[in-house]
Amino acid sequence: MLINRIKYPEPIEKAIAEIEKLLTVEYKLSKRSLALLLLQKDEALLAEIAKKEPHYQEILKIIDDTQKQFKEPLSFVIASARQEFALNVEKEALKEKETEKASITEFLHKLTVNPITGIPIMFLILYFGIYKFVGVFGAGTLVDLIETYFENNINPVVNQVTAQVIPWKVLQDLIANDYGIITLGIRYAVAIVLPVVTLYFLMFSILEDSGYLPRLSLLIDRAFKVIGLSGRAVIPMVLGFGCDTMATMVTRTLETNRERIIATLLLALAIPCSAQLGVILGLLSNNPEALLIWAGVMILVFLLIGYLSSQLLPGKKAGFYMEIPPLRIPKLKNILTKTFVRMKWYFIEILPLFILASVLIWIGKLTGLFDLIIKGLEPVMLWIGLPPKAAQVFLFGFFRRDYGAAGMFDLYQNGILAGKQLVVAAVTLTLFIPCIAQFSMMLKERGTKVTLAITAFILPFAFFMGYLLNFLLTVLGVNF
Amino acid sequence: MEASAKPLAISLYNMRPGEKGIVAYFNTKDEAIIKKLMAMGVIPGLPIVLEQRFPSFIIKVGRTRAAIDQDIAKTIYVRLTTGK
């Protein structure tokens, strides 16, 4: 088979020939390819030949002389020449039949991107998709079902069996009872997180496969620019409502380091993950005003901190460009596969942390370290108008934000938290540090320095906001 | 390929929705932007339609639809083929 080689404009072909002659070492790619990449100022390869090639300076001179013969950058000239060949091949080999244009998808596309219809559609999707489907159905109905089953059928059995098999109370507590690996760790994982996260990933996969997400990005890009992000950041932000840990990983797809840092900060601070969202929605759903105040404070913090960090952080502003694929009806098999793969990831990454959290809680209680921390937190609780018992909730909140949220639920059911305290606790807890899993992902993605800086900001800020909200509600005499 | 500024080329940023043209050249020193645009299919010589200006610019080049922000729209120069 004869390879049909691209002919570049004459000066470039001449330069390739000259550079090829000057190269003395063997490389992993052909000399022609290497010469072309050098002409396009490939930094990594220029550095490599600077080390290896005796004729490095001459090669640089050829590149400069060639560039002088063109108005545009060489990379553009070379890309254009290739593109022309490619388009010719396409013209030769591809015939377009006149088809009935799928006018319905065109019509839908117009609806979703036109701001007048697109923005209401966006709210509808978020309302039904996240609030109704994930929040009410997942976090409400399904969680109740599974929780009840656990409490009535599994926990008693586990407690009984461990009591009979293991003679020491200390070890019994590790496995069972109030904070055991099975009775707390696995119960939370299976009963609270599993249904919510599964439904969330299911919904996210549907949105992803239908091609809606890029449309969401283009609608929001302009607004996101204000908080230092581009429309591209919509995807990790929306994913954050499912699992902040995964979303932190997905910030990789963002263009600049500046944008990645802002996105990571906002995810850690103001985006509640589905486990939290579930508990908080359940908690506040009886008082619509409380829910509104909580949501309002979150949105306000999100915008304010985003705006401030975009003003303060140095670096280039993110540009936005994105391909808009056609809208499609998602295929069930693909959605199920995607959801399954994400769930698998979630469990491999996160279940060990659940178990670790249970073990740490057990150690903390055993050594009395917890009591110390809780003692230290109690004045802070009083300062923001919460009962001292809430300290425990915040401590557990670090191990998993939803532990904290679920702990709050218990306090609420026992009548310890009431009225405005609920909103204050919900706000503070949502803002509070990320859970262990997200924290370790931040370390992995952003490095120690940035992660510690973000955490050092979030901790006092969360309690300060709690204090401020409590103060405002008291002054305004708001109670539920 | 001659990409000097012929009189008719205007910036995409100054086009009206529905106007058609041929991509002429990119007016930017930032090679990364050029490369991204070409990778997305915005290639000099191809027909382009501006479909929407707000909240983001939506363009169609060949069979590809893309969304770009104002700053990138300013760098794309187009020779109009249909004036409205």
Added chain:
Amino acid sequence: MDCHNCNRSCHHAGGRHRRRFGLFWQKARKEMCEEKLLKIALVGSPNVGKSMLFNALTGAYVTVSNYPGTTVEVARGRTVIHGQEYEVIDTPGMYSLLPITEEEKVARDLLLEEKPDIVVHVVDAKNLGRMLPLTYQLIEAGLPVLLAINMMDEAEQLGLVIDREKIERELGIPVVTMAAAQNVGIRELKERVAEYVNK
């Protein structure tokens, strides 16, 4: 061609440990199986169904690990064609051999370091014209390239008809058309890969 012993020793699906001993693993595996195991690298820009093809080829035995020194993830799996085992490497998305992002750089490094026996360039049938430049660059680099034109189902919906043989003649490399999402064309791809490698 008996690779059984080697398979057993290389084919651990221990997720966590493997990540921890990733480098050790790669070394050990290289020493044990280098001659036996043929490599297929999948390349292409994002959103061309590369991952779907990867899943169709490899099934469940997939390990994802970070590329050394970066946060970019690279997936590896196995597939069997005519009783011969291949390692399939799914590279991060790349538009061109001239990298802009870290992901593109990793994809290029992988292609050059791993020395795959065949590079499958996956493209979207609907956007053939703007994806072929990478095919040309891979050919220029001297890599053993096969072009897989994916998403044929969507192209057909748009009324596009692609003359596969003509493209094959134009480029001088094997060309396969497929719709990975529907599992169409996977078998033919495997046949062509085997044919190409055993040439």
